[in-house]
Every structure is written in C-alpha cells, then in structure tokens.
Amino acid sequence: MSAAVPSPGVPDALPRYGPGPRRVVITGRGAITPLGLTWDETWAALLDGRSGIAPFTQLDASDLPVRFGGEVKNFRAEDHLDHKTVRRLDRTVHLALVAAEEAVRDAGLQVTPETAPRAAVILGTASGPARNAVTAAKAMAERGPRAVSPYFFPSSGVDSACGEISLRFGLQGSSTSMTTACATGSTCLGEAMRMIRLGIADVVIAGGVDDSLTRVDVNGAAVSRALSRRNDEPERACRPFDTARDGFVMSAGAGVVVLESEEHAVARGARIHGELAGYGATTDAYHVTAPHPDGLPAQRAARLALAEAGLDPDAVDYINAHGTSTPKNDTTEIKVIRGVFGSHATRVPISSIKSMTGHMLGASGAVEAITALETLTAGRIPPTINCDDPEDQELDFVPHKARDHDVDVAVSNSFGFGGHNAALVLRRWRPTH
Structure with a gap:
C-alpha cells in the first residue's frame, strides 16, 4: 500500500528549531547591477527610485521584438582584473x-592557510x-574551427565563477x-547557511x-512572451503588481555576500550587518514555467524559513518581493503573501526592486537579500516604482x-x-551573549 502524499501547502510538522546551534551572520556584501558598480551605488539609486532600464547599447537589438533591458553600464573588467584573467573569462x-572582491573587502576577511580548508x-x-558561448559559436561559423579560443572550454561551464572565486581567495x-533558475541567488545563500549551521564550514x-x-x-525570452514590450518607455516597463504589467525586463548583475558563523x-572582530536566520526551499512540481496557481508550495517555503528562524509571520517588518512584473507571477505572489501572513499582510510593507x-x-535573489539586509540597519525601505494601479489595493507595495x-x-x-521556490529570513543581529 502506497503512503498518502500530503498537500504541498499544508504546514503540518514544520520544524521549529529556533536559531540553531550555530548562528549565521553576514559580514560582507558586494553588488554590481544596472543601478551601480558597487553596493553603495546601487542602494543610493534604489532609495532615489531610479530606473536602471534603458535601450540596449551593448548589442544590436534593432530587429528584435524587445530592444531594452537592464545592462551593467560603464563596467570595465580591465579596471579590476589583470589582462590575462579578463581575456580568458x-x-x-x-x-x-x-562583486566577490567588494564583499570580501567589506567583510575585512583574510583567508589564511589555516582557515582555508573551512x-x-x-x-x-x-x-x-x-x-562566451555565443561568441565562440559565431566565430566558428564565420571563420572555422581554429577561430575558437583555447580558453573557451575551461571557462564555459556554469561552475566557472565559483571556481575562479575559490582560486582568487585561496578557499579550500x-x-x-x-542553479534554481530565477531563485538561484537565494538558494545559494540558503544552502551556504546550512553548511555553516551543520559545521561543515566557518565561512562561505x-x-x-x-x-x-x-x-x-533576449530574442528567446521575447518570443516566449515573457518580456515586456514597452520599447517606447523602457524605464516604465517593469511594473510589479501593477494591473498594466506585461512582462519582466531582462537584466544583468551580480550579488555576493560573506557568510560566517557568529x-x-x-x-576576528568583524562588523556584522545582520543575521541570516531562516531558509525554506520547495518545488511546485506543477509546470515548466507557470507558478502553482495557488502558490501553495511557495507558501510552504516561506513558512519553513520562518520556522527555522523561530519566528511567527507577525514578527516580519518588511517583505522584499520577487515581483517580476509578469501577470501570473505577481498574482501568485499576492496569494502567497496573503496565505502566509494573513491579516498581517495588509500591515507589512512590500516592495520589488526589480x-x-x-x-x-x-x-536577483542575492541582490534582493542584500537589499533586505540593508533595511535592517538603514531603517529605510526602497519603493516599487511604476506601481500606479496595484492589483491588490489593500497591500502596501511602497509605491x-x-x-x-x-x-x-x-x-x-x-x-x-x-517551480523553484526559496525564501530567506534576515534579522537584525543581537549577540548571543
């Protein structure tokens, strides 16, 4: 006889193990986004309500259905990295x-031969x-096999960035x-937290x-009908939770943090920005692109994260929403927020920096976690711009x-x-003793 499969949204037997044997804190953060080349620049632009979305300048999009996005502007790798590193990556x-270098600097972290294994x-x-893949394919098609760089193969894997960070800082x-698609950044932070909690590492x-x-x-995303097509007003194209939204805006960026056991x-006398107190991850198992219509697995992810932090929903002071500006995602996220937070949902500020x-x-998930972290010490919440007519008039989207x-x-x-879902709970740090 097969066992009954529980409903994915039922919070029965959620673990409630409080802060755990090892508390995990964030000591460094770095970010490169369409709003700035450092975290401080990005944060200032977020508070100003500035848009980083504009017509493409780094690719010819004149014949594409979508001709704008969130490019990282004025970034010259040569200003930060040596010529050989730039050339091969x-x-x-x-x-x-x-971004990792900024985070490590911010943390004041020095890895020694003694600390490197952990x-x-x-x-x-x-x-x-x-x-790299597009450039290599184009070179080979136009000039033949010899046109492909010898650096292509060793630098073309999805592990290239993490391997290079390990090499650069001597992490052993x-x-x-x-990768969990658009939840990747949050997943990486959450799984790093688990490593530290379990005693596998001291720093991640x-x-x-x-x-x-x-x-x-860009064309692939456009023809799948995922992207906004507001080519005439790109800065107003991303409209999370607004009734006039018509798709997300594709962008580039990086977000990196240094996590440590408390x-x-x-x-080592580090400055602590805050605590990563909870993480929940689930999968919809529903559709290749569409979210679960009731958001039940996503609700469970948030409940798991709160349970791990030992907190009730009413303790939450701010929600940094996924808020992509696609019709289905935003409607589902509203259901998730209402389902998890109940009557508190109408009292807690919610914003989407997308x-x-x-x-x-x-x-996205990493930069958004850094944003949520910054609100703990800054006491300021960035807005949701372009939210002129919110789908749910009772929720506070900080317009x-x-x-x-x-x-x-x-x-x-x-x-x-x-169907990847990840939720993080960040808390103001208070020393254990």
Whole structure:
C-alpha cells in the first residue's frame, strides 16, 4: 500500500528549531547591477527610485521584438582584473569576481592557510557564461574551427565563477555552483547557511550572477512572451503588481555576500550587518514555467524559513518581493503573501526592486537579500516604482518613493521557472551573549 502524499501547502510538522546551534551572520556584501558598480551605488539609486532600464547599447537589438533591458553600464573588467584573467573569462565571471572582491573587502576577511580548508563558495548562475558561448559559436561559423579560443572550454561551464572565486581567495572548502533558475541567488545563500549551521564550514562566499544579454537570449525570452514590450518607455516597463504589467525586463548583475558563523565573525572582530536566520526551499512540481496557481508550495517555503528562524509571520517588518512584473507571477505572489501572513499582510510593507533593476536572473535573489539586509540597519525601505494601479489595493507595495521604517525582521522571496521556490529570513543581529 502506497503512503498518502500530503498537500504541498499544508504546514503540518514544520520544524521549529529556533536559531540553531550555530548562528549565521553576514559580514560582507558586494553588488554590481544596472543601478551601480558597487553596493553603495546601487542602494543610493534604489532609495532615489531610479530606473536602471534603458535601450540596449551593448548589442544590436534593432530587429528584435524587445530592444531594452537592464545592462551593467560603464563596467570595465580591465579596471579590476589583470589582462590575462579578463581575456580568458566570460563577462559573467568578471562580474562575479568583482562583486566577490567588494564583499570580501567589506567583510575585512583574510583567508589564511589555516582557515582555508573551512572556507567555501556556493555561487550560481541561471544562464552560465552565455556571451562566451555565443561568441565562440559565431566565430566558428564565420571563420572555422581554429577561430575558437583555447580558453573557451575551461571557462564555459556554469561552475566557472565559483571556481575562479575559490582560486582568487585561496578557499579550500567545497566550491559549488547551483542553479534554481530565477531563485538561484537565494538558494545559494540558503544552502551556504546550512553548511555553516551543520559545521561543515566557518565561512562561505555565496551569491549569484548572470549576464546573458545576447541577441539569442533576449530574442528567446521575447518570443516566449515573457518580456515586456514597452520599447517606447523602457524605464516604465517593469511594473510589479501593477494591473498594466506585461512582462519582466531582462537584466544583468551580480550579488555576493560573506557568510560566517557568529563565533567566527566575533572572534576576528568583524562588523556584522545582520543575521541570516531562516531558509525554506520547495518545488511546485506543477509546470515548466507557470507558478502553482495557488502558490501553495511557495507558501510552504516561506513558512519553513520562518520556522527555522523561530519566528511567527507577525514578527516580519518588511517583505522584499520577487515581483517580476509578469501577470501570473505577481498574482501568485499576492496569494502567497496573503496565505502566509494573513491579516498581517495588509500591515507589512512590500516592495520589488526589480521595478528599478529589472530581472537579473541568477543574481536577483542575492541582490534582493542584500537589499533586505540593508533595511535592517538603514531603517529605510526602497519603493516599487511604476506601481500606479496595484492589483491588490489593500497591500502596501511602497509605491514610487522610499520610506523610513524600522525593520527588525525581513523576508526575501524568490521564485524561478521550473517551480523553484526559496525564501530567506534576515534579522537584525543581537549577540548571543
């Protein structure tokens, strides 16, 4: 006799193990986005309600159905990396390396031969080194087999970025690349947290990256009807939770954090930005692109994350929404928020920074977690721009302008094609002793 399969949305027997034997804190953050080449630049633009979405300048999109996106502007890998490294690696890896360097600097982290075996990397990408692949295919088609760079094969894997980060900083713990589509960045942070909790590592550099703004990738997303087609007003194209939304905006970026066990961070006198207190991950098992219509597995991910943090939904002061601006995703996320938070849903501020950054794919969850982290210390919440007529008039989407708000606990949602769901709970850090 087969066992009964429980409903994916029923929260029966959720673990409630509080902060766990090892608390996990964030000591460094780095980001490169369409809004800035550092985290500080990105954060300032978010608070200003600035859009980073504009007509493409790095590819010829004149004959494409979508001619705009969120490019990383004014980024020169040569300003940060040596010539040989720049030449042999894809731009995606350039972004990841530079964001990781910012995070490590911010953390004041120095890896020694003694600490290296317990320092790890989990960094993912949804698309991998896409530009390298397109360039190599084009060169081979036009000039023959000898035109393909000898660097192509060793640098074309999805693990390229995490391997290069390990090499650059001398990290000898596990080096892992994970992909859960648009939830990748959040998944990597959550799984890194688990490594530290379980005592496998003391330090993990974690995050996500993508720069797949090629003619092939943009056109592919466009013909699948996933992208907004507001070519005449790109800065208003990404409209999370607005009734006039018509698709997401494809962007590039990288987000990286340094996670440590609390005792490791305190022992070395690190500045602690906040605590990563909970993580939940589920899968819809419903459709290759469409979310579960009731969002039940996504609700369970959020409940798992809150349970791990030992918190009730009413304790949450801010929700950083996945908020892609696609009709189905935003409707489902509203159901998720209402389902998890109940009457508190109408009292908690919710915003989607994708309204300004666009969708950075594998990087989005990591950058959005950094955003939620920043609200804990800054006491300010970035807005959802272009949200003129919200689908749910009772929810507070922080429209148009940033807001002062005291945040002690924040939740960051991420959902990906294929039904991947990840939720993170970030909390203001208070020492154990």
